[in-house]
Amino acid sequence: MSIKKLLAMCCTGAMLLTFASCGGSDSGSSGSSTASKTQSTVSSSTVAVSSDNVSSEYQAPQADVVEAVYRNSSYNKKVKNLKILPVGDSLCFGQGALSGWRYALFEELYSAGVTFEFVGPFSSTRDYRLTNRYNKHAGVSGRTIEGVLSDFNNIFNRDFDAVVLMIGYNNKSTIDSTYSTYDQLINKIYQKNPNAVLFLSAVAPDMGGDKPFTNFNKHIEELCASLTKSGKKAYYMPMNKGNYDAGTCYTDYVHFNETGNRTIAANMADVMTDVLLKMNTADSSYTLPVSPTGIKLDKTAVSLTAGININQSVTLTATVSPNNAAVKNVTWMTGNSNVATVDAYGRVTAVGRGKCTITAKTLDGGKAATCEVTVTEDTSPAASTVFSDSFSSTSNWTGHTNHISGNSFNTTWQDNASTFKITTTSSYNATDNFALSMRYFVYSNEEAVKNNNFVSMSFEKFELRVGDCMRSVTLYYDGKEIGSYTAAHPTVEKHTFMLRYNKGEVSVLMSGETIITAKQKMSSTDSTITIVNKEISRSVTLTPVKLVKF
Numbered sequence: 001m002s003i004k005k006l007l008a009m010c011c012t013g014a015m016l017l018t019f020a021s022c023g024g025s026d027s028g029s030s031g032s033s034t035a036s037k038t039q040s041t042v043s044s045s046t047v048a049v050s051s052d053n054v055s056s057e058y059q060a061p062q063a064d065v066v067e068a069v070y071r072n073s074s075y076n077k078k079v080k081n082l083k084i085l086p087v088g089d090s091l092c093f094g095q096g097a098l099s100g101w102r103y104a105l106f107e108e109l110y111s112a113g114v115t116f117e118f119v120g121p122f123s124s125t126r127d128y129r130l131t132n133r134y135n136k137h138a139g140v141s142g143r144t145i146e147g148v149l150s151d152f153n154n155i156f157n158r159d160f161d162a163v164v165l166m167i168g169y170n171n172k173s174t175i176d177s178t179y180s181t182y183d184q185l186i187n188k189i190y191q192k193n194p195n196a197v198l199f200l201s202a203v204a205p206d207m208g209g210d211k212p213f214t215n216f217n218k219h220i221e222e223l224c225a226s227l228t229k230s231g232k233k234a235y236y237m238p239m240n241k242g243n244y245d246a247g248t249c250y251t252d253y254v255h256f257n258e259t260g261n262r263t264i265a266a267n268m269a270d271v272m273t274d275v276l277l278k279m280n281t282a283d284s285s286y287t288l289p290v291s292p293t294g295i296k297l298d299k300t301a302v303s304l305t306a307g308i309n310i311n312q313s314v315t316l317t318a319t320v321s322p323n324n325a326a327v328k329n330v331t332w333m334t335g336n337s338n339v340a341t342v343d344a345y346g347r348v349t350a351v352g353r354g355k356c357t358i359t360a361k362t363l364d365g366g367k368a369a370t371c372e373v374t375v376t377e378d379t380s381p382a383a384s385t386v387f388s389d390s391f392s393s394t395s396n397w398t399g400h401t402n403h404i405s406g407n408s409f410n411t412t413w414q415d416n417a418s419t420f421k422i423t424t425t426s427s428y429n430a431t432d433n434f435a436l437s438m439r440y441f442v443y444s445n446e447e448a449v450k451n452n453n454f455v456s457m458s459f460e461k462f463e464l465r466v467g468d469c470m471r472s473v474t475l476y477y478d479g480k481e482i483g484s485y486t487a488a489h490p491t492v493e494k495h496t497f498m499l500r501y502n503k504g505e506v507s508v509l510m511s512g513e514t515i516i517t518a519k520q521k522m523s524s525t526d527s528t529i530t531i532v533n534k535e536i537s538r539s540v541t542l543t544p545v546k547l548v549k550f
Contacts, residue, residue, distance in 0.1 A: 079280040082116040083159055085138060087148060088166040091204065091264070092139030096255035098127035099135075104258070104265030105164075105272075106134045110327065110363060112269070114276045115286070119158055126469070128489040129329055129344075144170045145178050149185045156192050161279065163189060164268065166201035168216060169254065175203075175216045183223065190232060197233040197279065199272055200224055204239040204264055206254045207246045237271045239264060251441065252541075258344055289326030292362040295319065295369045302371060304340065304350035307378025309550075310498075313512035316346040316371055318360045329363040340373045345489075349512060350375040383435065383548035387428045387529065390544045397422040409440075409542040411533055420533040427528045430459065433550040434525075436499045440542035442469065442535060453535050457499065459547070460527040462520075464499045464508060467535075473497070475508055475516050483508065483516035502550075 086092050086102055094100045102118065109116060120138040124130055138155045140147070145167050148155060165185075171178050189196060202217035203210060210217070220236060227234035242263040244250075249260030256264065296319050304312040320328040332342040336356035342348045348358055348371075358371045391408050394401035399422040403411055411420055430436075436459050454467035454474075461478040475483040485508070498509040501522065508516035529547060533540050 079115045079286055080283040081286050082114070082161045082276060082279055083119045084116050084162045084164060084276075085119050085156070085158075085160040086164045087120070087138040087155060088164075088201075089139065089143040089170055090141040090255060091169070091261075092137055092166055093122075093141050094124050094127065094139065095141060096251040097258040097261045099124055099130050099261075100139060101166075101256070101261040101264040101268070102134075102137060102139075103127060103130055104262040105268055106130065107329070107331075107363060108265050108269035109273060109276065110329075112273045112277070114273065115280050116276065119160055121154055121157065131327070133326075142170055143167065145181050145185065146171075149181060149188070152185070152188055156189065160193060160196065162197040162199065162272075162276070164199045164201070164272075166204070168203040168213065169206075172212055175213060179216070179219050182219070186223065186227070186234075197235070197275065198224075198227075199235050199237055199268065199275075201237040201268065202239040204256070205244050207250055208253075210240055233275075235271050235275060237268050239267055241267050241270075289364075290322065290324050291365050292320045292322075292325045292328065292367050293365075294321045295330070295360060295362050295367045296321075297360060297369045297371050299371050301374070302348065303374045303376065304348070305376050305378040306350035306352055307380065308382045309378060309380055310509070311350045311512050313347055313349040313510075315513060316342075316348060316358065316360065318346060318369065320362055320367075325364070327362075327364040330360045331363055333359045333361070335359070339375050347511060347513070348373060353377045380550065383550050385546065386430055386434070386549050387424070387547040388544065389424075389546075391542070396424055396426075398425055399423055407543065409531065409533075410540065411535070412539045418536075421530065423530045424528045427526050428547055429526050430501070430547055431525055431549045432504075432522070433502045434459075434547060435501075435550070436462075436464075436529065436545075436547050437497070438531070438542060438545040439496070440540060442540050454532075455535055455540055455542075456530075456532045457545070458530040458532070459499070460522050460524060462499060462501070462506070462522075464497065466497060470495055470510075473508060473510070473515060475499075475506065475518060477506075477518075477520045482506070482520055483518040485510075485515040 086105075088100075091100050092102065094102070097103070102124070106118070117133045118136045120136040122137055122139070123132070124135045124137065127135075140151075147170075148167055168175060168178070168182075186198065186200075189198065200220050200223070202220060203213040217238075217240075221238075224234040224236040244260060244263060249256055249263060251257050298317040298319070299314070302314050302316075304314065306312065316332075318330045320330065330346070332344065332346055334340055334342045334348075334356055335358070336354065338352050339354040339356040340348050340350055340358065342358050346360065350373075353375055355372065355374050358373055359368055360370075361368045389396045391404050394404050397404065400420040401422060403409055403420055404422070409422060411418075436457060438457055440455065442455065454465040454472075456463050456465040458464070463476040465474045465476070466472070467474075471487045471489070473485040474481060483506070496509070496511045500507045500509060504519055504521045506516075506518045506520050507514050529545065531542060531545070533542070
């Protein structure tokens with residue numbers, strides 16, 4: 001049976017300057033570029049949660065997970081290593097959460113004891129949790145059913161034992177005329193490998209539900225039944241199970257965050273796990289992988305504060321030994337989510353006063369290490385608002401105001417090589433103790449790092465730039481760099497950024513964690529606020545900006 005992961009709902013907290021993951025953007029008619037315009041069409045059956053008081057950041061399971069039970073038992077024999085080819089559009093490619101549903105599916109299958117690897121013509125290096133053996137795929141952002149069929153020779157140009165196919169969303173407007181094309185694709189896969197096992201996924205719902213795909217999904221289910229009767233191995237994977245809540249599962253109208261991707265993966269694993277375990281027959285050529293023998297955290301105790309102004313965070317780093325362990329993946333858990341939460345990358349965030357234990361466990365073998373977290377109450381007085389704007393109109397801004405619509409300042413990858421800048425029409429007095437914050441999402445349709453690409457916010461002579469999918473953060477004053485931060489890995493979910501000034505002490509916070517500190521006196525406490533978007537081939541959506549004083 002599939003291993004079920006317990007998912008915690010997203011915690012409340014202040015949302016400041018926020019970047020989303022750098023996944024690819026669909027070019028189909030229902031892609032992310034239209035998300036801001038279509039949000040209002042969410043059906044009444046979908047629970048829409050206000051983004052003003054709920055974070056959509058993924059929170060790791062809040063209870064013990066089940067380790068790979070078969071790997072440390074007599075079951076762990078020499079077995080056939082299965083080659084699984086994931087095929088699809090941006091959900092497979094990695095829009096929203098960098099690996100799409102592939103990371104969560106890897107975790108589900110590996111935990112259940114399946115011996116496998118992912119294969120395909122592409123690799124995802126952006127989500128470091130997927131090692132080389134598991135990061136291959138054939139997902140392309142914006143791909144249609146016709147696109148898979150026309151590119152068949154490039155996609156299916158390697159050996160595979162099983163295919164996981166999720167495709168159809170980008171055919172939304174004409175979906176009921178694509179049945180024959182879909183069937184041609186399936187037939188062609190069997191021509192390539194008559195013994196292939198196919199796992200055919202229904203189209204997952206967007207924030208409006210899955211009603212447009214009712215007949216198409218039924219066709220896939222009936223096709224699987226027909227193929228099975230003819231002696232083929234084809235399995236239908238329903239995607240309408242589970243709660244695809246609008247406030248907790250999506251990065252935009254279409255694409256899923258890690259919580260949503262785990263819901264998809266759980267539905268897939270329910271169908272796939274037992275089938276694949278039976279396929280893991282004896283194979284003397286297979287070499288057992290090296291398993292972890294231990295794990296250490298860089299911190300064994302931390303102190304954080306939580307309060308009305310900010311909930312502090314800290315990122316824990318796990319080191320798994322030995323160095324040649326095949327799977328070093330770690331699952332994170334909190335002993336009390338009312339005190340502190342932890343995400344899938346080890347970021348611990350204070351929630352309320354108290355103490356709790358954060359536990360990191362190796363996915364292979366369940367080796368554990370802990371960190372004790374003490375959260376105290378932030379007793380500083382509440383900040384007062386100097387300026388706040390939700391981009392509901394252009395009245396507060398000058399510049400590229402034609403990109404202000406739908407309560408956001410947005411650009412898409414189609415804009416290419418352009419720089420967009422807006423500045424407040426008035427100046428504001430922030431005194432000598434203030435914080436400037438903004439929330440926005442950044443999507444990329446390619447992995448290439450582009451130098452000099454960034455999004456920035458400025459006040460007085462301060463400029464905070466964030467680029468390269470949040471791996472690069474730089475703070476300037478009067479054009480001179482006064483602090484920088486470089487992350488070891490790209491980040492998968494939304495993050496919060498804040499520029500804080502206190503009588504010459506300057507800091508930059510990412511999701512409540514201080515990443516840059518500097519000393520710099522301002523020339524004046526009065527200034528306009530400027531936002532610059534210089535992201536080429538990346539889609540950017542900016543939402544409320546706020547300036548507060550303490």
